[in-house]
Amino acid sequence: MDKPIENYWQKRLADVKNALEGNNFEVFLANTAVDARDIVQKEIIPKIEVKSVSWGGSMTFMATGLYEAIKDNPDLEVLDTFDKSITGDKNLELRRRSLLVDLFITGTNAVTETGTLVNLDMIGNRVAGITFGPKFVVILVGRNKIVPELDDAMFRIKNYAAPVNAMRLDKKTPCAETSFCQECNTPERICNSWAITEKSFPKGRIKVVLINEDMGL
DSSP: OOSHHHHHHHHHHHHHHHHHHHTTOEEEEESSHHHHHHIIIIIIHHHHTOOEEEEOOOHHHHHHTHHHHHTTOTTSEEOOTTOTTSOHHHHHHHHHHGGGSSEEEEEOSEEETTSOEEEEESSSHHHHHHHSSSSEEEEEEEGGGEESSHHHHHHHIIIIIHHHHHHHTTOOOHHHHHSSOOOOOOTTOOOOEEEEEOSOSSTTSEEEEEESSOOOO
């Protein structure tokens, strides 16, 4: 067989797509990060007639180039929670307002082969946006986020994604030292609010873009 690795991932992603669609998510397949950006810009946003947009923390979102493409779009009301000039209470208020936009874009910490999204947040604005508030949600997912089932997702998040994020953000947490969750009570703990999204409600509200590349944590 030619290109066995490519064939492997195409089959894996197709299976996850079917599982997600069975749970009422609308799913798109992208070969690359650039393809994912184009799908959001050219297919999703025009179709749902977006007027306002915001986002939750996501390395995958940044890597697709969507942030740069959208943040200065004159045709959209953009609530830019990544703007470093907006700090403290003003940024927190902006995050609250971002829960009422037409479109909320973010990533996911894990997606199971049964079609479930699993996320763990520090502040909770990202999981809140996924769960309720924005009219539509786009979830950008690299293939490295795929796990068999819920227990695997939670293990992946607590013992890989969270420690690496704590290191990346220079948080003073035990996992930043040990690489594994210590169920800490430290002030800078980033693991506070879980969201397990088994189905999209209403159907199609959450749109998942599966990307055939390793992306994010």
